Amino acid sequence: MVRLLAIGAGLLFTLVVMVSFVVDAYNAATTETPKTAEKVFYKPAEAPAGGWSFAGPLGKWDIAQLQRGYKVYKEVCSACHGMKFIAFRNLAELGYTENQVRAEAATWQVPGVDPATGEAIMRPAEPTDYIPSPYPNDVAAAAANNNAIPPDLSLITKARKNGTNYVYSLLSGYQEIPAELTEQFPEFSTPFGLYYNPYFKYLNIAMAPPLMSDGQVTYDDGTEATVPQMSEDVTAFLTWGAEPTMIKRKQTGWPVMIFLVFATILAWMAKQQIWSAVKPSKRKD
């Protein structure tokens, strides 16, 4: 009885889903999905030629690069993007001393309260403060940016697929609309207030090219500030910001792995030895 009911139910489910299948297959066969510019000209993100110092299980931060990246962030990105999960005290991990961190924090203004009157004021930041957003709220951010809210950058490289390469490719990938694109899709255009970037999924992105000319930032260590160099440096900094514990994580992983392999080999030997008594085929005699 159970089996008869089950067979009935099974055939019913099969029938229903196959009806869906036939309808969908018919629709797929009769309607043609037009090719879009997004499908043809979108480029997947790539790493810079030299790769990343922090990539792979043995990766390490390049401290000088992170410092340069912080400078690019501060002088360029921070005009529109905050990093609300990064406190100035975290900059100590970029090799700055406590006093340098305190001085660096003081160059930023954060919202505060006047201790005498209680009024809202801007005050110099302290090491325990977090990197502020340039906008008081999302409405102000949207209003100032043609309705596109600049995202907080604390987690940006984790919040995008293949995030580190994506940010790098996007920053260094602004260009004119290629001639072939116009040839193939004459109706494709970049609306006012958007910018063409093949690494963005919809090709037209609301962020204006932030890094436009070589030397836009003057590096303290004398590195030549080309656009790819600045993109690479700031991406490294943002990757650090998204997961400051990344290198510690990898470095903790190695001893754990080595110990586990050792312990598992021991466990295997113990198991073999315990089972040797009841596994006649494995015995040597």
Place this chain on the structure above:
Amino acid sequence: MADTSGTATAETVAEHDGDDGVRRRDFINIAALSAAGVGALGAVYPLITQMAPSADVLAESSTDVDVSAIEPGQAIKAVFRKQPLFVRRLTPEEITAANDTPTSSLRDAESLADRTKEGHEDVLVTMGVCTHLGCVPLGAAEGEDKGEFGGYFCPCHGSQFDTAGRIRKGPAPTNLEVPDYEFTSDTTIRVG
């Protein structure tokens, strides 16, 4: 594994593996079990240390206080490590009262000079935490009961502190704690 390695008899094993078989077999089991024990201990370490203060809590352990606006005889309450911090500017009379008390008569012998910074003997910085059981003593705000000795009075169990924040009467075992601090300028102190 442990108890069976104990039950193995030398005879049964020796029949199969020769003389040093026992040792080798026992050794493998003991080593495997020890490795498991070491691994378990290693795993416990992060599970315990996660309860210690986190990085953001540790980072809050220094506070800057502007002391310029405090008039003699007044005190302000600041916050240091999520606990009240009393900063008091002593009047000449209060300083005299504190210095006139012989330290030998005190439960916790400290002079006013021990408890203030050189050149700033009129600025008394103490934790606002009674050393008895941690209540906040009265006396920092205008009009509060300052106790018999004109300093601080803890309402929980009646501890009385003098103008140097020293315990004079009541159950508290020690003087109000003076945290580590320094004058970063003539008007500002950094606590912690």
Place this chain on the structure above:
Amino acid sequence: MSFPWAKQYTPANDFTKWIDEKLPLPRLVYNAVGAGYPVPRNLSYMWNFGVLAGFCLVLQIVTGVILAMHYAPNALVAFSSTEHIMRNVNWGWMLRYAHANGASFFFLVLYLHIFRGLYYSSYKAPREMIWLLGVVIFLLVMATAFMGYVLPWGQMSFWGAKVITGLFGAIPLVGEPIQIWLLGGYAPDNAALNRFFSLHFLLPFVTAGVIILHIWALHIPGSSNPTGVEVKSESDTVPFHPYYTAKDGFGLGVFLIAYLAMVFFLPNFLGHADNYIEANPLATPANIVPEWYFWPFYAILRAFTFDFILPAKLWGVIGMFASILLWFILPWLDRSPVRSGHYRPLFRKFFWFGLIPCILVLGYCGGAHLSTFTILASQIATAYYFLHFLVILPLISSFEKPEPLPYSITEAVLGSDKQAVLGENAQPAV
């Protein structure tokens, strides 16, 4: 356990004797996973996953209780408190990655455990109750995992909560009120987050209780084995300890290597980037997908696209729930007297060339971007899924001619069943 040759617990000294009289807990453990539990001697490594699943539950409870010490279940701060764990709490990053990947490995182990049960027909009499309790455990773990995924309050958390509670909205008439009741509002917010947190904390302990019943039910008939032939004599079994404790110890080592390699080197590989964006009720992610372990069921949900008498949405929900609930009647669908797939030529073909590819296709389609191809493929796979369990399994035993079974487990292992063969080595020479 009822085998007459099972070893009896004997207290070693006066203290353990005293304990044994007042609270025979050591005796219970001895009989459950100690030398007092005779287990078939021929279990393969596929029998390791039950113990590993238990280990995963303990791992999730330990890391979860600790994360709850730092997490704040409030829509305003849930996302920041998760980042606080990652950045500020001592070893917080490790504990969170261990918990997140622990869920994935829990499911991996559970699925292998279930596939073991399906291939060797562990659900058949006399083990139906073990199987039924196992399905209950699976449902509980699924519910727990879903609610846990909501807690970080990222985009996937939010939209996952919205979509899954939306499933109940498909029920005619009462659907929408039920969805609103489940969420405590019109969209996921504080009320939903708080109840999910509460239940996410509670359900693992309920699961632990059902696992005790699962193991209790297991100890009545004893473990199944790869031949499917029941235990006949003492030579068919070995004591659980030390034989299977040693084997499980080795299995645990291999498991930990794979698991911790993920935790330390690829902790976000199984996750989704969108969940690092804070929940935003005004923007839906481009591709809402659940975690990988729900992909096959999600594919079944999306496979129903045509309003056939009932709305397609309702069919999807019915199909998805039915795909798991049908496991409850599995013991009464498969009537072949032979348990092990080893000796069932026809069943084996359907299992390896039908069911396994079908689940893999469903898994792929459930995780992939919606496209014509994934929809069509998942429709064929869904049809096969229901056909396999509800039609093929009940019918197959009528046509199938099973291969000859060994007389006993001992014969399967040694080639012949003579007490003498084992007799000289019956005692472990440890």
